[in-house]
Amino acid sequence: MIAPAPVQPDVVEGTVMFTDIVGFTEFNALRGDSEAMALLTLQDRIVREEIGRDGRIVKDLGDGLMLWFDDACAAIRIGLRLQERFEEESMKVDAPLWVRIGVHAGKQRRRGDDLLGHDVNVASRIMNLANTGEVLASEETVRRAAALLPDVEFKQLGPVVMKGIPTPINLYRVERHAAA
């Protein structure tokens, strides 16, 4: 008799990352669909190369991606690495792969392969506040990851009140230590 497949829990705990290519709509309008598609493919390739088995692409959002990691450290480490790769490749191929990244750790509700819920919304809002080339992370992410990432600096931006989010979120700008 074949054992029944284990029941997948409805709620998962992990870290959600949103990426967004800044100025993608304008680039698409100026340079056409082929170059826009090439830019998306470039982002996709770099993300797949860097996340390896540490995370997964939850969904494609047009000019950005939603990623999930079971470990906040991996999310932070890969977020920083992604920005470095985006910058390198952008210069190499003369393409404006200018990306902002937001990261938030918490609980997410599974719906098929998708993830939903308050903590997903918070991650999206955090990304909206990031500047090009930046990784922003919530306090909860930093609490889980900071002690294990000595080469990473977390600079507090303070309490941030976000639209639709009842509780202010303490945000941090994530950077490699200058000496690292």
Added chain:
Amino acid sequence: MGAQLFELPVAVTLRLQSRSGRVDVIAEPRDDVLAEGDSIESLVDDGGATLRIRSGRGNKPLLVRCPAGSDVTVGTQSGPVKMTGDFGIISVTTASGAIEVESADEADLRTMSASVTIGTCRGRCRMNSASGKVQAGSVGAASAGTMSGSIQIDEVNGSLKAHSVSGSIDAACGGEGAIAIKTVSGKVHIELPQGCEPKTRFKSLSGRIRCACPEGTDVLVEAMSVSGSIDVVPR
């Protein structure tokens, strides 16, 4: 309107929070912190190193008077933030509230749609507004970004990193640090001191990039544009 007076150790960090009410912070010669507003909640945290002040719900204003040189972070959604006087390290984040700062050692100012204005920042100054205007007087190293808003910096005394989608970037640099500009379709105008001979690395897909300064090794200027025009000129 209530008032609370906090007698605190020197070098306390203030963390202020309001949803839609205006936040005014005044740095002045004093040793304590005075907060005025309706339904203020406060908490001394981090072993006395941090004072958190939160204004009550609604759009009631919050006024905080603190010692000159204080480090302050402020977060609001739609409430505007005005910081008068000379501060230490500051960070202000709003969704749609305008940010106005007189003077600070270091600053991180970001908003989704409102304007950002700072008079003087002696150290690194980060400014970001998605659609609002970013305006600075004299800053140290500067990092500024906008989507459709404009960036104007009167005097950059260190490195400059600026990014725009369609917004314009206008900055006068002292030639003391590397300059890196990225724009999709914005118009960029960078001024360098007379006699400065920059080393340039320009990349453009269809935009016009022009440097009216003689090529040299004084300062690195990197610029990348999709269709926007970039001009580097002597002041």
